[in-house]
Amino acid sequence: MPQKSTIGRTLALRGLRAGFAAANALSPELAAAGARRLFLSTRRHPVSEREQGYLQGARRLDLRGPLAAWVWGKEEAPTVALLHGWEGRGSQLGAFAAPLVAAGFRVVAVDAPGHGDSPGRSSSLVALAEALRRVGERFGPLAGVIAHSAGTVGAVHSISHGLAVDRLVCVAPGVDLEGYVGEFGRIFGLSTDVTRSLKLRIERHVGVTMRELDPRRAGEDLRIPLLIFHDRMDREAPFSGGEALARSWPGARLIATEGLGHTRILWDEKVVSAATGFLREGLQREGADAAALKVG
Secondary structure, three states: OOOHHHHHHHHHHHHHHHHHHHHHHHHHHHHHHHHHHHHHHHOOOOOOHHHHHOOOOOOOEEEEEOEEEEOOOOOOEEEEEOOOOOOOHHHHHHHHHHOOOOOOOEEEEEOOOOOOOOOOOOOOOHHHHHHHHHHHHOOEEEEEEEOOOHHHHHHHHHHHOOOOEEEEEOOOOOHHHHHHHHHHHHHHOOOHHHHHHHHHHHHHHHHHOOHHHHHHHOHHHOOOOOOOOOOOOOOOOHHHHHHHHHHHHOOOEEEEEEEOOOOHHHOOHHHHHHHHHHHHHHOOOOOEEEEEEEEO
């Protein structure tokens, strides 16, 4: 027998589809306005025991916003920021904390507006970018950022607008923003015109076009070292997005995984180890450069 939660979601979807059909018959603009509110609304999911374990070793603090954040490691250490994806939370990336601290970093995970322990019932990719900027204000410049899923868009947008970051790691990057809007329209039975209006309304609301947010357009200008992890069977962020991001970013490296999906990849030991090594390499190069300057 299907779980009650599955039945509830199915009934809710049917109800929303019927509601949008009725709204579209009355006014396509009314349907688009309702779709925009739903598209940007966020749900919070239970924190797993694994994540609770990660947070036991962290210090909780509030950033300007207010935004909930957690910190691991010593104050004087260079900082790596962790940025979650849509309807995620900072603790989902907690598996990276201990190895990074052992490698000499301080680690900061933030919950964007409408996510995790931060207030709000809605958010946007621009809000994710702003959350990362808040980390940079408090702890920057950043030695690195590890971003998951839609957090990739937020991270690249922040860096493109002046956030100082030495190295970037993207895990299961979701980059096809217009594709996500189209899929949303298909799921909820929106017409082509309503879906087009939905896209424009989202862009007006956040103040940035989806083309401007596309991280695949930024690599040529940023040129910071980028490492990408993506599972070939990712059902939420297609692997083709990771391939496209790697092609667009000079010197980027893509590591493909098998069977980890969209979230298990966040605590896979090989992924965590490789990401830590990549960021530690940047720290070692910085130290070598400083030593060379002293000698010179």
